[in-house]
Amino acid sequence: MAAILLKASKRGTLRRIPTGLSPTGVKGPKNPKVNKVCFSQAPDLNGAALQLVETHIDWASQLGAHPVQIRGKKRLPDSHSSKFPEFLAPPKDGYVHVFTPVEKVDCSPEECAPAMRQVIRNVLERRKEGALLFRGLPLATAEDFSRALVNLGLKLTNYEGGIGVRQRLAEAVDTASDDPPEFCIEPHNEMAYTPHFPEKVMFFCLDPPSPGAGGETVIADVREILPRLDKDVVDKFEKLGVMYWHHLPSHTPGAYLSWQKSLQTEDRAAVEKHMRANNTSWKWEDDNLSWWITLPSMLTYRGEKLWFCAIHGNNASYFKAHPLWFDKDIPDHHFPFTTYYGDGTDIEAEVLQHIRDVHWQVSMGFQLQKGDFLVLNNMYCQHARLGFTGKRKLAIALAMQDQDYPEDY
Known part of the structure; x- marks a missing residue:
C-alpha cells in the first residue's frame, strides 16, 4: 500500500468533567489473606446492608489443574515465537482483587449496586488497581447485569465505532465477542484505536467454559509493558504515532462488519458527522467506507505515561490466524482493519512479533465462573x-471517565 499522509490528531492526558470525587491515591495491600477484614457495605433499597469482603483465590492451583499451553497454540497469532511463554500464567496475588458477600444474599441487582460502587471507588479509583472481580452475587442474566450496571453511578457508553462483532443483549450490555470460539483474541485496551475509548470495561459471565475446555479470560498489566519494549521501537512509535485503517463495506454478507453495524446508523451523513467529531479521515467507494486516524502510541493517565495502543491486535497479521480470514489472498488494507506507522508506512514483521511477545509475557489468565462480574480499568489492564x-x-x-484526577494537573 502506498504511504498515506495525514496530520496526526492530538491525544494525551485525559480530561473529563469533574464530579466532586477526590481520589486519595492510597495504595492497598498487595497480598490479601482469606477473608481479610476489608469490608465494603452500603444500604440496599430496603435499608439492609450488603457486605462484601476481599477474598483470596488460589489462582495458581486452579490453573495448575488444567495448564494452558500458549506457545505454538493454533489460532493464536504469531504464537510460535521462542519468546512466547510456554504456558499461560495465573493471576498474581492481589491481581485480580476478588470481593464476595460475607453471607448468602438474596437481593435485587439494584440493591447490590451501592456496595459494589464503594468497592470500585476504593480499589480502582483510589488505589489505582487494574482489575476487580465480584463473585457470588445474586446475578445470573444479562438483564441482571444491566440492572446492576445502571445503578453503579458510572458514565455508561455504547460501542459506537467499535470493530468487534457484538450483539445487544440488554440496556448498555452487549455480547463480549461473537468471533469463532476456536480463535484467540489478543491482549488489547478496549477501543484504543479511537479517541473515545472507555475508562472502565465490565464483563459478566453468562455461561462459563468447562474445566479444561479453554476460554480463559486473559488480563495484562499495562504498566509492565512499556519497560519491556525495545527502546528503538518505542521511540519510533512515539515519533510517528500509529495509523489505524478500517475497511467497512455496506451490509455485505460474510465475515466483514458493515459500517452500519459498527457505527450504529444507516445514515451516511451521520457517519460523516461522527468522523468529523473524532478528527477522523474517511472515503466512500460506492457505498463502502474506509476510515483512518493517526493516534499516539502512549498517553499520560493519572500522572503516568502508559503504552496505550492497538498496534498488533489491529494489524492485518491478526487475520492470518483467524478461521474466517486466514486463507484470504487480499491486500492488507482490504482486511477489516490494519495498522501502519503514523506516516503510512508498513510496520515490520519483527516489530509486530516483539510487541506480541512482550504482551503475552505479562499476561495472566483464568476461567470465569457463572455470575462473575469483572471490572477492569481500561487504562491499566488489557484483556x-x-x-x-x-x-x-x-x-x-463500557463506561467513560467521569472525573478529573488531581495528578494530571
Missing part, C-alpha cells in the same frame, strides 16, 4: 480471550 470448545458466553459494558 484477551483464549479459544475454547463447548459453551462460553460473556456480556460486556
Whole structure:
C-alpha cells in the first residue's frame, strides 16, 4: 500500500468533567489473606446492608489443574515465537482483587449496586488497581447485569465505532465477542484505536467454559509493558504515532462488519458527522467506507505515561490466524482493519512479533465462573480471550471517565 499522509490528531492526558470525587491515591495491600477484614457495605433499597469482603483465590492451583499451553497454540497469532511463554500464567496475588458477600444474599441487582460502587471507588479509583472481580452475587442474566450496571453511578457508553462483532443483549450490555470460539483474541485496551475509548470495561459471565475446555479470560498489566519494549521501537512509535485503517463495506454478507453495524446508523451523513467529531479521515467507494486516524502510541493517565495502543491486535497479521480470514489472498488494507506507522508506512514483521511477545509475557489468565462480574480499568489492564470448545458466553459494558484526577494537573 502506498504511504498515506495525514496530520496526526492530538491525544494525551485525559480530561473529563469533574464530579466532586477526590481520589486519595492510597495504595492497598498487595497480598490479601482469606477473608481479610476489608469490608465494603452500603444500604440496599430496603435499608439492609450488603457486605462484601476481599477474598483470596488460589489462582495458581486452579490453573495448575488444567495448564494452558500458549506457545505454538493454533489460532493464536504469531504464537510460535521462542519468546512466547510456554504456558499461560495465573493471576498474581492481589491481581485480580476478588470481593464476595460475607453471607448468602438474596437481593435485587439494584440493591447490590451501592456496595459494589464503594468497592470500585476504593480499589480502582483510589488505589489505582487494574482489575476487580465480584463473585457470588445474586446475578445470573444479562438483564441482571444491566440492572446492576445502571445503578453503579458510572458514565455508561455504547460501542459506537467499535470493530468487534457484538450483539445487544440488554440496556448498555452487549455480547463480549461473537468471533469463532476456536480463535484467540489478543491482549488489547478496549477501543484504543479511537479517541473515545472507555475508562472502565465490565464483563459478566453468562455461561462459563468447562474445566479444561479453554476460554480463559486473559488480563495484562499495562504498566509492565512499556519497560519491556525495545527502546528503538518505542521511540519510533512515539515519533510517528500509529495509523489505524478500517475497511467497512455496506451490509455485505460474510465475515466483514458493515459500517452500519459498527457505527450504529444507516445514515451516511451521520457517519460523516461522527468522523468529523473524532478528527477522523474517511472515503466512500460506492457505498463502502474506509476510515483512518493517526493516534499516539502512549498517553499520560493519572500522572503516568502508559503504552496505550492497538498496534498488533489491529494489524492485518491478526487475520492470518483467524478461521474466517486466514486463507484470504487480499491486500492488507482490504482486511477489516490494519495498522501502519503514523506516516503510512508498513510496520515490520519483527516489530509486530516483539510487541506480541512482550504482551503475552505479562499476561495472566483464568476461567470465569457463572455470575462473575469483572471490572477492569481500561487504562491499566488489557484483556484477551483464549479459544475454547463447548459453551462460553460473556456480556460486556463500557463506561467513560467521569472525573478529573488531581495528578494530571
